[in-house]
């Protein structure tokens with residue numbers, strides 16, 4: 001598609017989309033707009049409100065139709081799309097002709113009639129001039145879930161379980177998310193004269209790639225947009241990151257292979273994709289993989305391959321090139337990201353005479369089950385008991401406090417947040433687990449307990465100065481030469497991204513004030529993994545250390561059968577780590593860069609990107 005616009009950040013994206021809508025309205029004051037809800041278009045609406053207030057953009061003759069609404073749904077409920085549209089747009093502009101599907105309808109007949117009338121109303125208004133869309137992780141547009149036909153019209157639909165899981169936070173639990181909805185059909189959307197699809201953030205990268213580069217199929221309803229004559233796609237860099245243009249730059253027509261890094265990644269990717277050792281690659285293999293130009297641009301393909309092999313061998317750590325006498329700060333957003341993603345490397349680093357600190361970003365209390373707290377209290381867990389003894393209000397015994405907690409757990413309304421007391425007990429559960437892990441790895445824990453975590457609508461609340469100051473203190477206390485950071489931003493609640501924001505702001509202050517520069521190592525493994533050609537450093541280890549690492553992960557007992565497993569991976573975290581680490585090592589074996597003695601032993605590898 002040549003109508004994909006990639007912009008560096010969300011605000012620029014929203015300004016561009018709002019500018020297009022404003023332009024349409026200025027040329028056609030009675031424009032008919034199709035609108036979407038969800039987190040993606042919020043900034044577009046904010047910009048339209050600004051254009052109305054500051055530049056007099058006039059909506060008085062505009063008619064709008066929203067894509068969808070949950071069923072059942074009262075329009076005044078905070079979760080309703082009707083409420084969303086008033087809050088973000090209609091309460092702030094002069095548009096009277098707005099329509100959102102009715103979530104209060106009951107019988108099938110009534111719903112069927114409403115849907116037919118909605119279609120008719122759109123037609124009577126002259127059809128949609130422009131339809132704004134987000135994309136769901138199932139590939140839905142509107143609530144057209146996988147399987148929706150290309151010619152479907154406005155109708156009653158059943159929501160996909162992934163869609164409901166993604167909405168769970170808004171409803172304080174997936175069980176409260178309605179199962180049904182009314183949505184415009186794919187055909188209704190495709191009838192619009194112009195379509196703008198927006199997607200932002202790393203969690204959308206995979207589905208964006210499938211929708212824009214995979215098969216056009218009802219399994220991914222958004223893929224049908226490619227058959228529309230005027231569909232524009234607006235992405236931020238992270239949503240675009242899986243598109244081949246970005247993830248495999250060597251496939252670009254103008255790729256310049258005089259750049260060693262591009263050559264290295266292209267050859268590793270080719271070797272990996274053809275499942276053939278680097279040393280066996282031929283010019284025709286490269287041709288087949290779409291990088292034939294590489295063979296023409298180097299004087300000797302054999303020499304180019306040998307250069308990459310030598311380089312790669314240096315990147316495969318064999319205890320000899322581990323850092324020594326270095327201060328290493330690993331920033332672990334949740335209390336178990338460290339052990340899941342780099343438990344083996346941290347262990348080796350500590351054994352190799354480095355000072356290893358692990359700073360845990362958030363307490364992780366939201367992911368501890370009430371019943372686990374009750375069980376620990378019942379078993380007189382010393383850490384929890386001494387906290388209660390130290391913090392019992394005057395005149396209350398430990399038993400009284402137990403009763404308060406029990407009453408809270410059994411009698412509160414579903415979705416009600418934890419009291420500060422319960423939250424702190426949950427925090428202590430996780431600090432105990434993480435602290436044990438650090439002791440076993442030989443690292444020193446720092447529990448940052450960043451405050452942003454306790455703000456419910458995390459997604460819309462930026463990190464505060466308090467978060468930044470806490471992070472800054474950790475940097476000053478540890479004066480790191482290496483900082484290990486998460487390279488995965490696809491965790492269910494966006495916590496990694498917010499920790500990263502706090503860190504970046506703190507790092508800027510730290511460095512500006514004369515703090516010594518450090519090298520960044522980025523890790524993955526809890527939610528995703530680097531491709532072998534993305535890795536800069538491969539920390540290879542054997543079965544014994546893998547078993548130690550699994551033990552470290554399993555010590556996070558509160559996270560077995562996790563409350564927030566992510567919606568697409570049924571594996572426990574220790575299984576994800578083991579499978580990913582094994583797959584990484586297998587890939588290195590296929591490339592043919594491991595010493596022969598290691599070629600057949602069951603080995604594992606954690607992968608890092610360095611200095612990005």
Ligand code: F6R
Nearest residue numbers: 036037038039040134135136142
């Ligand atoms: C909203 C809608 C949905 C969303 C999609 C993305 O009216 O129909 O298709 O556009 O689920 O949601 P966000 O933007 O919250 O990621």
